[in-house]
Amino acid sequence: QLRLVxxxxxxxxxGGSLKLSCTLSGAPLEHYNxxxxxxxxxxxxxxxxxxxxxxxxxxxxPVKGRFTITRDDAYNAAYLQMTNLRREDTGFYYCxxxxxxxxxISDYVDPQFGTWGQGTQVTVSS
Numbered sequence: 104q105l106r107l108v109x110x111x112x113x114x115x116x117x118g119g120s121l122k123l124s125c126t127l128s129g130a131p132l133e134h135y136n137x138x139x140x141x142x143x144x145x146x147x148x149x150x151x152x153x154x155x156x157x158x159x160x161x162x163x164x165p166v167k168g169r170f171t172i173t174r175d176d177a178y179n180a181a182y183l184q185m186t187n188l189r190r191e192d193t194g195f196y197y198c199x200x201x202x203x204x205x206x207x208i209s210d211y212v213d214p215q216f217g218t219w220g221q222g223t224q225v226t227v228s229s
Contacts, residue, residue: 105129105218109198112223115188123183123223125198135200137174137181138208138217141225143194148212152183153205161205165191188227197222 111123138153211217
């Protein structure tokens, strides 16, 4: 059974940085593509970044140039380095794995395709 655990969230001031981790157990991460989603208060869940098994990475406009997604299959982990954080980055951050390509990131929310972690809270505030 696949299990994902996110960590690394917390409270940070605007302009600060955080690095989120996502660790998979139950299968080798190398078989999956990994996406990061976030859900701001009162809003729906949005995909923000995705990395494929060959380390090709994709970013949505709100985080492009500020966030970096990476993976280390030797540790069965993926990461989201977040820099120059803004108040609007506040939210609950989730990682998900799927065999679907990153072009189908919106389908990761379907439980028949994606496996999700429980999430980690990121709060950007002074």
